[in-house]
Amino acid sequence: MSMNRREFMQLLAVASASGFALDSKQALAGNIPSNFYELPKFGNVSVMHFTDCHAQLLPIYFREPNVNIGVGASVGKPPHLVGENLLKHYGFKPNTPESHAFTYLNFEQASKTYGKVGGFAHLASLVKNIRAQRPGALLLDGGDTWQGSATSLWTNGQDMVDACKLLGVNVMTGHWEFTFGADRVKHIVDNDFKGNLDFVAQNIKTNDFGDQVFKPYVMKHMNGVPVAIIGQAFPYTPIANPRYLVPDWSFGIQDDNMQKVVDEARSKGAQVVIVLSHNGMDVDLKMASRVTGIDAIMGGHTHDGIPAPSIIKNAKGQTLVTNAGSNGKFLGVLDFDVRGGKVQGYKYKLLPVFSNLIEPDKAMESLIKKVRAPYEAKLNEKLAITEDTLYRRGNFNGTFDQLILDAMMEVKGADLAFSPGFRWGTSLLAGDTITMERLMDQTAITYPTSTLNEMTGENVKAIMEDVCDNLFNPDPYYQQGGDMVRVGGLQYTCNPNQKIGSRISNMMLNGKPLSPTKTYLVAGWAPVGEVKGEPIWDVVATYLRDKKVIKPRKLNLPKLVGMDKNPGIA
Known part of the structure; x- marks a missing residue:
């Protein structure tokens, strides 16, 4: 699709009115469709999801893998598809914005065409735009948020904590967060997050008496619909990362406990149950087949940008499994139509965050500048x-x-x-x-x-x-x-x-x-x-x-x- 100048100026006017600014050169060179960020409202419950941003506050380049091998039952199924195979599976054409977002194909040239991806100021504008269309929409953070950059390391994660609060994150779970140590994580959750951000993890317990370290789930209400968000932190944290950083906590997958938490949330009136997971997509797919009563698992850890949910059947119904990429490059939007106490339908879109096409949020831009100022020369x-x-x-x-x-x-x-x-x-x-x-x-x-x-x-x-x-x-x-x-x-x-x-x-x-x-x-x-x-x-x-x-x-x-x-x- 190509746009003439008149069509493009109309698009620019619409985009500006909704908080976006499309750069004409980038949009035309990249052949960006005029409705790229248009997301018609659907249903009455909406959740946004990002994960594995790895503390990247500014736009960056990120090349998707050309090797992501599946074995056993996973061969040929998402997330184990790369390049042309991924495009074919999801019906995308080569040399399109989607091709660049979801694959490594033509990475150098496409990066020059579409520019950098992510950036919290651009993500903030996108979140605000979607919230304007879907009042009360929840923003979920899948973890691996406080680690991955110099400023996050040097501020002990504080730059990301402040950025996520300003972004309006409602619920979060974790993995690399724990490498700052148990005391630091508890301090942030008990102080910085108190009253405005829930940290959930049903699978983290104390080694001695098996007490919950964090809330297993939180109940939110949207348009009168009770929605339970259950946390599933990375189950192998003490194996993949140093055990001495979290010496008194146990992790694990814990399907039986997950089932109990789902059942408890349902018994307390939850009409939608979402698991905010940092398992990795293959683990989420298996969990979805074994635990019943979950409407969606919104996952992270394996950095898979998956354009559409995998629908997994289980003993009592089905569960959607999504995974929203990494580095702030994507924002997942899941809409549910909930009537008669049950989910009747859904729509899902994984939006690539092309920073050239989104006007940065001024407040977030200001925070990022302030955070970076003491370190600019070193960086x-x-x-x-x-x-x-x-x-x-x-x-x-x-x-x-x-x-x-x-x-x-x-x-x-x-x-x-x-x-x-x-x-x-x-x-x-x-x-x-x-x-x-x-x-x-x-x-x-x-x-x-x-x-x-x-x-x-x-x-x-x-x-x-x-x-x-x-x-x-x-x-x-x-x-x-x-x-x-x-x-x-x-x-x-x-x-x-x-x-x-x-x-x-x-x-x-x-x-x-x-x-x-x-x-x-x-x-x-x-x-x-x-x-x-x-x-x-x-x-x-x-x-x-x-x-x-x-x-x-x-x-x-x-x-x-x-x-x-x-x-x-x-």
Whole structure:
């Protein structure tokens, strides 16, 4: 669709009246439809949902994965579709706003066409616009909100706490929030959030007596309809992140307890039950098949931008499962038509937040400026220029991860290196400056220690097998972490369909087989044990300052076996 100038000026007038400003050059170049942010009102209960923003207050670039492999029953089903396979499944055309939002396709050119995504000031305008059409609409925050940026780390999460309050978040659950420590989280929930934001998590209890640490759910009312929002925090927090940060709390999936909480909410009059989850989408899909009485699970953790809900049948009906991407890039809007005490129909839209097309909210813009002011010089330090796109997301490796691996191996003098399979981290285009802020986007955690350890080849294989099982165990309830550990210096073969112990083979270092008994120097970072040492950002910054220009990285990817025609691989 193309617009002539008259049509475009009419659109601009309408957009401005509703709090939006479409930039003419961007809109026309990007072929943005005139009704892109038009969302006709439906029903009488509305919830908005964002998740995994990872503390990104300003617009950024973010490349979607070209590898998101499903195994077992998950093969070929959302979220395990990438590129053309995803477009085909949802009926999107190539070279459209949707293609750029939901896939990695033509990433460099599309990024130049459509500009950056996300930004809390732009998200705030979108939220206000939808609330104007749907008075009383709830805003849900799926967690991984306070971690992922330099300013969040340096302010102990306070920048994001203040931003979320201003954004008008009603209900929240968590995961990376807990890496600030139990005391800090409780202080924020009991003080900053008191009276205006509910933090819910039915699955977090004390280790000693099994008492609820946070409210399991909260009941809200919209247009006279009671709506229960149940919290499901990331179940494997003490495994994926340091246990010493939350020493007195237990987590877990807890389907039986979830069923009790759903039943209790229903018994107290809830006509709509929504689970605000940080399980990861595969876990949500399984939970939806086992727990009855949930109308929708609005999920996060796995960063999957899924355009339409998956409808999952269970013993007493069906549950919608949604997942709203990451980095502030999307806002999910779920509308229910509730009559006679029951949900009669629904509509769902996952809106990409194209920052060039949305006028930023002035109050949020002012808060962000104030938060960043003390740190601007540090954030803007120029470390190097990249000649290639730098990104993280993908099951096995990304170019920014490869850069971190290369830096560790060179600076620390290691034979090989491990970098965690974190999903968070923004992207850079070829020719961009790698500033300290962009480096911190990849490394800003409360346990950033870089390490250098002696390991036998047998130890190395055991670690890789364990992480691989976290990703490719056919039972989603045993998938306990992020993507596959990124490996530097080591070539290997991976068969995701095998069992633990048999997925990793043909491990080669410098053209020679890795010896099970020989000892190697292995660099790493983000240890879950209490370890002191140089933070990873200092290691990588040293490397970048020395190189000044970062040449294109050759990705160290495994040879995959048994993955022919898997639609989760480009």
